[in-house]
Amino acid sequence: MNADGRTRLNQTPEWTALAKHREELADTHLRELFAADPERGTGYTLRVGDLHIDYSKHLVTGETLRLLRELAAATDVFGLRDAMFRGERINVTEDRAVLHTALRAPRDAVIEVDGENVVPKVHAVLDKMSDFAQRVRSGAWTGHTGKRIRNVVNIGIGGSDLGPAMAYEVLRSFADRDLTVRFVSNVDGADLHEATRDLDPAETLFIIASKTFTTIETITNATSARTWLLHALGDDAAVARHFVALSTNAEKVTEFGIDPDNMFEFWDWVGGRYSYDSAIGLSLMIAIGPDRFREMLDGFRLMDEHFRTAPAETNVPLLLGLLGIWYGNFHDAQSHAVLPYSHYLSKFTAYLQQLDMESNGKSVARDGKQVDWGTGPVVWGTPGTNGQHAYYQLIHQGTKLIPADFIGFAEPVAELSPELTAQHDLLMANFFAQTQALAFGKTAEEVRAEGVPEELVPHKTFQGNRPTTTVLARELTPSVLGQLIALYEHKVFVQGAVWNIDSFDQWGVELGKVLAKRVEPALTEGAEVPGLDASTKALVATYRELRGR
Ligand code: F6P
Numbered sequence: 001m002n003a004d005g006r007t008r009l010n011q012t013p014e015w016t017a018l019a020k021h022r023e024e025l026a027d028t029h030l031r032e033l034f035a036a037d038p039e040r041g042t043g044y045t046l047r048v049g050d051l052h053i054d055y056s057k058h059l060v061t062g063e064t065l066r067l068l069r070e071l072a073a074a075t076d077v078f079g080l081r082d083a084m085f086r087g088e089r090i091n092v093t094e095d096r097a098v099l100h101t102a103l104r105a106p107r108d109a110v111i112e113v114d115g116e117n118v119v120p121k122v123h124a125v126l127d128k129m130s131d132f133a134q135r136v137r138s139g140a141w142t143g144h145t146g147k148r149i150r151n152v153v154n155i156g157i158g159g160s161d162l163g164p165a166m167a168y169e170v171l172r173s174f175a176d177r178d179l180t181v182r183f184v185s186n187v188d189g190a191d192l193h194e195a196t197r198d199l200d201p202a203e204t205l206f207i208i209a210s211k212t213f214t215t216i217e218t219i220t221n222a223t224s225a226r227t228w229l230l231h232a233l234g235d236d237a238a239v240a241r242h243f244v245a246l247s248t249n250a251e252k253v254t255e256f257g258i259d260p261d262n263m264f265e266f267w268d269w270v271g272g273r274y275s276y277d278s279a280i281g282l283s284l285m286i287a288i289g290p291d292r293f294r295e296m297l298d299g300f301r302l303m304d305e306h307f308r309t310a311p312a313e314t315n316v317p318l319l320l321g322l323l324g325i326w327y328g329n330f331h332d333a334q335s336h337a338v339l340p341y342s343h344y345l346s347k348f349t350a351y352l353q354q355l356d357m358e359s360n361g362k363s364v365a366r367d368g369k370q371v372d373w374g375t376g377p378v379v380w381g382t383p384g385t386n387g388q389h390a391y392y393q394l395i396h397q398g399t400k401l402i403p404a405d406f407i408g409f410a411e412p413v414a415e416l417s418p419e420l421t422a423q424h425d426l427l428m429a430n431f432f433a434q435t436q437a438l439a440f441g442k443t444a445e446e447v448r449a450e451g452v453p454e455e456l457v458p459h460k461t462f463q464g465n466r467p468t469t470t471v472l473a474r475e476l477t478p479s480v481l482g483q484l485i486a487l488y489e490h491k492v493f494v495q496g497a498v499w500n501i502d503s504f505d506q507w508g509v510e511l512g513k514v515l516a517k518r519v520e521p522a523l524t525e526g527a528e529v530p531g532l533d534a535s536t537k538a539l540v541a542t543y544r545e546l547r548g549r
Contacts, residue, residue, distance in 0.1 A: 006075070009365075009500060010373045014071040021067055022330040030057060030439045030465050048316050049302045049483045054470040057439040058323055058403075059331070068322035069312045077318065077497040084493070085308055087113045087269070091504035092366055098504050100274035100489065103266075104300040104482070113269055122278075125265055129282050130290035132244070132264075136205065137176060137286060144238035147202045151180040153195055154283040155225060156209030157217045158354060160246070161185040163276020164209070164284045166351035167296070170344045170481050173413040175287040183283070184225075187217040192224055201232035201242070207283050208245045211272050213252035216513070222256065246279040271504050273354045274489060277482070292478045299482025307490040317487055320405075320469065321494025327403045327467065328374050335378035337395065337404035339387055341431040342476055345407065349381040352488055359492045359503040366500050375499045376492075385430045396438065396462055403467045406435050407484070411475040438466035 009015060034040050034056075044056035060068075072078070083090050087097045102111045102118050109119045135141035139148040154164055165183035168175065175181065182195040196204070206225050210218045222243075229242050236257075244262040245253040248270075253263045264279035276284070277300055285293040307317045327333035336356075338349045360376030381387065381404070395402050408431040412424040441464020447457050473480050496503030521527035522540045526549065532540070 006367070006500060008372070009075065009498070012071070012074055014067065014074045015373075018064075018067050018071060018326075018330055021064060025059065025061070025064070028059070028061075030059065030467075033061065034440075046314055046316050046319070048306045048310075048487075049299065050473045050477075050480050051316075051483055051487070052472045053316055053319075054472070055319060055323065057435055058326075058467045058469070059465065060323070060326065064326065065319075065322075068326060069318075071325070071498060072312065072318060072322060072494070075498045075500065077321075077494055078312075080497045081307065081490075081493065085111075085304075087111055087118070091271075091502060093502050093505045093507070096504070097269040098271065098274075099269040100271065100277070101304045103270065103275075103277045104297040104304065104486075106301070118267070118269070121265075121267070125279055126294075129264055129279060129285055130293075133282065133285040133290055133293075137179075137289060141205075142241070143202045143204070144233055144235065144241045145202045147200070149203055149205045150178065151182070151199045151204040152207065152283050152286050153182050153184060153199075153204060153225070154207045154209055155184045155192075155218055155221045156207075156246075156280070157185040157215060158358075159272025159275050160209035160211060160215075160218065160280055162273075162347070162351045162354050164281055166347040167276060167281070167284045167481060168287050169347045170476065171284070171288050171292065171296075171478055172344060173415050174289075174292050174478060176289070179287060181283055181287045184221055185217065187220055189224070192221050192228075196225070196228060201229045204229070204242060206243050208243060208247075208253075208256070208258065209280050209282075210246070211248050211266070211270075211275065211280075213245070213247045213249040213256070216517070219256070226257070244282070246282055272506075273358055276485075288478065296478035296482040299477075299479035299484075300486040301482075302479070303483045303486035303490065307486070317490030318494050320487070320491040321498070323403070323467075323469070324377065324491070324495055325498055327401065328377050331401055332374075333377065333401045333403055335380060335400075335402055337381040337402050338379060339381045339384050339404055339406050339434075341384045341406065341408040341427055343383055344413070344476060346383050348407075348484075349379065351485075353379050355488060356492050358506050358509070360496050360499065360501065361508060362496075362499075362501040362503075364501070366502055371499065371501065373499065375501055376495065384434065385427065388430065388434065392434070395466060396441075401466070403469075404438070405469045405471060406431060407471045409473055409476050413476065435468045435470055437462060438464065438468055440464045441466075 040056045046053045080090060084098050085101055087099055089095055089097050091098050097113050099111060099113065102122055105111055105119050107123050110117050111119055136149050141149060143149055161183055168181055184191050184195045208218065208222045226239060229238060230236065239257055240259050243258050245258045246264045247253050248266055248268055250260055250263060254260055264282055266275060266278040270278050277297055281293065307315065312318055324336060338352055340348050356379045357376055362375055363371055365371050395404065408428055412421050441462035444457050444461045447460045452460055492503060518529055522529045523543060526544060
């Protein structure tokens with residue numbers, strides 16, 4: 001038993017039953033599962049909102065799914081889910097509520113944190129954002145010299161960058177094409193340099209996005225951006241027209257010199273990686289407009305409601321979370337690929353990396369004890385079909401099992417020319433062909449039947465049995481994006497709940513930050529840093545030598 005009254009996960013009867021079932025299924029091939037059940041292709045599918053989810057190409061039977069759901073019941077996934085939606089402090093190590101779902105709650109909802117309904121505050125900020133976004137888009141908000149704002153540069157990192165940067169890319173075809181919207185995150189000065197080198201400071205708005213407003217990368221870049229602006233405009237008063245802040249920390253925002261009236265607030269119950277539908281989405285809202293932004297929130301809400309109310313048998317985030325556990329914990333899969341067949345989703349997987357890996361990259365359970373079961377996978381992937389010509393070889397014929405999500409759309413975006421629209425079927429033919437090849441492979445007999453010389457037969461044989469989920473929607477809209485992101489948020493939640501880890505803290509990023517602060521004076525001044533290890537000491541010396549110091 002744990003301190004929190006739970007039996008160690010891998011000692012529960014549900015876990016043991018899954019391990020046994022895995023052994024029983026060891027020699028079963030997807031070819032057999034499909035042959036045994038002609039309805040599998042339609043039966044193993046679910047529909048939520050605009051998303052059609054096909055999970056037939058997974059190494060599971062009805063019994064596997066039943067056993068996985070029993071594991072979810074034994075670990076009280078739905079109990080923790082309800083506690084999250086109620087605003088309980090389920091982020092135990094930071095003693096915080098986890099309420100990103102409140103960011104998309106309807107105006108009349110009541111969600112309380114410490115006895116206060118937070119929904120009116122959420123909508124007050126959304127209204128303030130909408131008003132500001134409209135003024136920038138219409139030209140009513142001008143820069144210090146009276147020029148119209150034509151460039152928006154978001155400065156933030158991690159959750160204060162990846163979400164809006166990804167979503168802007170996804171929804172580019174809905175964006176005002178007369179606005180230049182850029183994202184700066186890296187403390188490498190090259191990032192800010194490239195983002196600003198061709199911009200007119202008089203037409204540029206900087207959005208400084210930082211939940212804490214203490215993140216060194218963001219504050220350093222924001223300070224450099226202010227210097228760049230003031231160098232051109234020569235008047236401190238310009239800051240008020242060219243800088244706004246998105247933060248929970250009004251004090252630090254004011255200290256930086258940004259008018260608190262130009263601050264868009266969010267709250268400590270919104271985790272950084274769960275924040276792009278909060279004030280952190282201001283750059284996106286300016287780009288696509290408040291109405292489209294609200295459509296996106298509707299999409300999030302649709303998936304929230306599904307997760308909150310759908311029974312276990314048809315609950316898609318639960319299903320996807322459990323399938324990940326099936327592979328990670330019972331098939332020893334180390335990673336999970338997300339492979340979107342949409343150019344607009346080029347930053348989607350990078351966004352999911354933070355969502356998943358910062359949430360579930362933990363090795364201590366909520367009771368403070370080391371886990372002795374695997375937790376979050378390495379999440380990776382890039383848009384098809386580029387990946388097909390790079391790393392798919394390993395997915396098809398390598399020695400590692402890599403479960404993958406394929407995400408595609410029936411329609412290309414509306415603004416493509418007829419000629420480019422015609423390319424869409426080819427893109428999607430690849431999409432369908434890949435999951436088919438991964439699942440069913442090609443037997444040695446099939447290869448031989450093509451007249452392939454015997455010595456090449458093993459090389460040209462595809463084992464198959466590589467599991468995939470297919471997510472298909474008609475088109476990529478703001479609402480569909482919201483549905484997809486909320487789906488992954490809740491999938492990650494399910495896995496963290498089963499593994500009994502705190503998916504909402506991120507202590508693992510702290511040590512590097514502290515050490516960077518300690519090492520910096522050694523680089524700049526050659527200062528003696530007490531306790532520096534021999535390797536780092538030698539590297540710092542080489543760095544200084546190379547820089548001629
Ligand atoms: O990488 C650690 C982290 O705390 C993330 O969780 C967060 O999204 C990011 O840094 C940025 O933090 P902030 O918004 O406070 O600048």
